[in-house]
Amino acid sequence: MKQKIFALAMASAMIVSLFAGCGGSSSQAAPAASGEAPAASGGTQYDKVTLKLSCNGTDIANDTRMAKLFAEKVKEKSGGAVTVNVFPNDQLASGNMSKGLELLCDGTVDLDIHSTSIIANLDNRMMVSTLPWLFKDYQAAEDAFFGKGGEFLNTVLSEKGLTYLGAVHNGFKAMTCGKHAIKAPEDLKGLKIRIPGGDFFSAFYTAFGASPQAMSWGEVFTALQQGTIDGHDNSLSTINSANVQEVQKYITISNHTYEAFTFTANTAKFEKLSAETQALIRECVEEACKEMNQQIVADEAGLKDKFINENGCELYELTEDDVAKFKAVVQPLIDQYKEVYGADACTAFGVQ
Numbered sequence: 001m002k003q004k005i006f007a008l009a010m011a012s013a014m015i016v017s018l019f020a021g022c023g024g025s026s027s028q029a030a031p032a033a034s035g036e037a038p039a040a041s042g043g044t045q046y047d048k049v050t051l052k053l054s055c056n057g058t059d060i061a062n063d064t065r066m067a068k069l070f071a072e073k074v075k076e077k078s079g080g081a082v083t084v085n086v087f088p089n090d091q092l093a094s095g096n097m098s099k100g101l102e103l104l105c106d107g108t109v110d111l112d113i114h115s116t117s118i119i120a121n122l123d124n125r126m127m128v129s130t131l132p133w134l135f136k137d138y139q140a141a142e143d144a145f146f147g148k149g150g151e152f153l154n155t156v157l158s159e160k161g162l163t164y165l166g167a168v169h170n171g172f173k174a175m176t177c178g179k180h181a182i183k184a185p186e187d188l189k190g191l192k193i194r195i196p197g198g199d200f201f202s203a204f205y206t207a208f209g210a211s212p213q214a215m216s217w218g219e220v221f222t223a224l225q226q227g228t229i230d231g232h233d234n235s236l237s238t239i240n241s242a243n244v245q246e247v248q249k250y251i252t253i254s255n256h257t258y259e260a261f262t263f264t265a266n267t268a269k270f271e272k273l274s275a276e277t278q279a280l281i282r283e284c285v286e287e288a289c290k291e292m293n294q295q296i297v298a299d300e301a302g303l304k305d306k307f308i309n310e311n312g313c314e315l316y317e318l319t320e321d322d323v324a325k326f327k328a329v330v331q332p333l334i335d336q337y338k339e340v341y342g343a344d345a346c347t348a349f350g351v352q
Contacts, residue, residue, distance in 0.1 A: 055113040070288035095218035152348035167260035171235025176248035194232035253317040
């Protein structure tokens, strides 16, 4: 990303270097399954195994809620044979998202849920799904991640020693600010905006004259509270789960990009499980993702009311005319990154 450009570029280079050997390291993972395979209620034999699932969000964030729902489902359907221990807040990596992904790659954890912008450190083409105003609604996003888009992600991740299992909504992003409302492109000029990483997010905010600041999620609340940064963007549910609305008065419902939480497995560990256990995990991931997606969509209206009535925030929803003005600024950037991500990625996610 950019003392300004140079510092962010160096950070990006460090991340790329960190994960360069990701695919090879997972092959040394220890077996995930052990013991005899008891029969579930339907008579199917499953491995007796305890799996570690790491995710980045707080206890009430979308990824953690989905992870816990998945753990409940797989335990019940396996008759207690398969146990999944969920570790939120990237606690196994001391809160460091990049380190959390590294633990998946080297097989320290069996399963993992991280956002697109973090997973894309392994291969930048996966950022295609975050292109501005790509999906018309949540259903379109879900269909992509459980359809051709998901197939593309699995192809890319398999090269890194990982297996794609599904995705749950992180959500359409809103912009927050502690200084003033963001209603027009010029309102972003000069603001220090936190980004999770990725050259596209940096280029996106730079196009509006803002100063993007790459920052780990665990540092964001304090930085917003202390005014080290002026704002950030995130889904309404993530804003709520981290209590960002307590330190950011202005929230703009821009829906400018969609981001998913991607559910993956260390391939070497996953393939040591029986075919029946693998199939069960896949089934439970899809069920849990889609059930949680429905809940996330239903929750958003209530969150808007909460931010206004309980937290005293000012909400502004971009109109179609507003969106057209923002999109006009970044359309050359969108066209540029369509070339960067490539035809296969764009076709998979329906990029026109």
